[in-house]
Amino acid sequence: MTSAALNPAQREAVRHLETPCLVLAGAGSGKTRVIASKLAYLIDECGVAAPSIAAITFTNKAAREMLERARTLVQTPIEGRRKPLISTFHALGVHFLRTEAQAAALKPGFSIFAADDSLGVITQALGTTDRVLARAVQSQISLWKNGLIEPDEAVARSTGDRDQAAARAYREYAATLSAYQAVDFDDLIRLPVRILERDLEVRERWQRRLRYLLIDEVQDTNAAQYAWLRLLAGPLTHFTAVGDDDQSIYGWRGATLDNLQRLGTDYPTLKVIKLEQNYRSCQHILNAANQVIRANPKLFEKTLWSELGPGDPVLVSACEDDEEEAERIAVRISAMKFERRARFADFAVLYRSNQQARLLEQALRKQHIPYTVTGGTSFFERTEVRDLAAYLRLLVNDDDDPAFIRAVTTPRRGIGAATLETLGALAGERQCSLLAALFETAAESRLAARQLAPLREFGAFIHRFTWRAERETVAVVIDDLLAAIAYRDWLFDNEPDRQASQRWQNVCEFVDWIKRRAEEDGRNLLEMAQLMALASRLDGREDDSDAVRLSTLHAAKGLEWPHVFLAGVEEGLLPSSVGLEDDAADAIVRFEEERRLMYVGITRAQRSLQVSWCRQRSRGRERVAEREPSRFIAEMGLDRALEKTPDLSPEQKAQTPQERIAALQALLRKS
DNA sequence: TCACAGTGGATTTTT
């Protein structure tokens, strides 16, 4: 049954087990289906024990989808202990480090630092207030970690002053994290690699356990992830890697297409299977996509085709400025929704950078079009959510000083920077955490009574809740904790009611999320604290509302819509000019990634695609005039692509919503 | 300790 609905290439990919296998899955070619079918094939037809199979993805969402698909496809019960391991790289890292905590020199409740937490530590290590510099160093450190380069090596390799400073900050950052019993996202990959490399017993145990590896989006793996896969795949492991070299758009985060090439050399028997039939887009759209991506040098040639018919021709419109562009898009969406009896959720507007969303939002609001914006501040990164998260982190890891600082100062307890400075100095001398330091006898002489009293009270409070967290349910502990710190009152005391109630709502949503997840999977607070660190913007809330989607091109990967608008397809924006002037070798690689980004955008569309660019664009206070259409527009091979589109039609010219509705109705009557 | 006003800087961000 599992292979009935598959095309020949897909079926081959599912059944191939003799040698390692690389499935080059073009956009919309049924990649998830292949992985899920392979899972079903292994379990149902080959009789493989589910727990010896691991399917590894990049996003929680992909992992969830995979699990759902598997549930519908696999006939053999896979609940309880008979589950295949379906997980993201990072969640697998957490699982691995908890299992091998001793080898990792971590306690089970180790903290997972998000970007913000890391940035704080790095800023301190650099001794700077320059945020831009700190960010740059942060991403440099991340690239080092993803490239499996240790601090000493980074120091040795660095030549310039700036690099030297960054490498030294890296060294200090690493030391600080281990003092905090914390790891960052990159460590969740890097540490398992280091442990597997040096510990034969651990390596053999994992290799025995996982006999079948299915890897999703392999084009997005970095050097550390590739090394991890190689270490997990023992001599008896069967593996299938699925990916698309044309959709590699995370090079700036350390992902490298070298890994695809290395697969071929590291595994000489590698079988390469191409999936070229597309089940998503009409031919006009695929033609444009194929034409654009053809300009990139190819590792593997691949041409998408579909049986869905020609569809609408791709449209290009030149706009005077970004305001006009936004308005045109909004008006087109209104019109198309009427003409095609479409839903708002059938439309997406995609763009290169987040700031482009602003004018688009404005225009959509003006037309009374509902929309949702992806990106921006993640739910889990909101101040109020992170405030509460800090308490939870501190309860499971008393070494987590950043969590201590955040918790002890929120809500305010009359403890300020000077007090924490003194406490920090004491903790430094005693080589202990801030929480431990405040109970030192020496604290009594260093700090005034009115400073020490609230500190010790807080310390006792945390100890009391730590004790409870080990014995009571997550739900009870969280509710009591929130009540005890009077967080709601604090919000309303410090902000206008509207904002405060919005924040409180977010807190409640977060609490509900934690309770639900804890309940569902029987997790304790320790597990929840680590799980919440891995949750992202996409996980908080599912939105099933009928709304137009505004999204960056990066965030749109893997999604599809009947009607797609690509906005701001201009030289300097897409391709972006940022960082492309630098050294030539790097610039070429980055430029090709910009082209893949365009390719990803085009291939999100099912039936219609409209591309727009602006002669002028406002950026900050200045207007950038004389902009040119992106070379990618010419590469799409459309006739008249560069001409200005016809004048606005009556319904587009109309100024008020009433006029527009009247014009639209006239249009409908005609058709 | 905190509220507020002025300043400067601004890709992409699966976890």
Add this chain to the structure above:
DNA sequence: TCCACTGTGA
């Protein structure tokens, strides 16, 4: 245009 940080005064 807007956000986030810095420094000031209460």
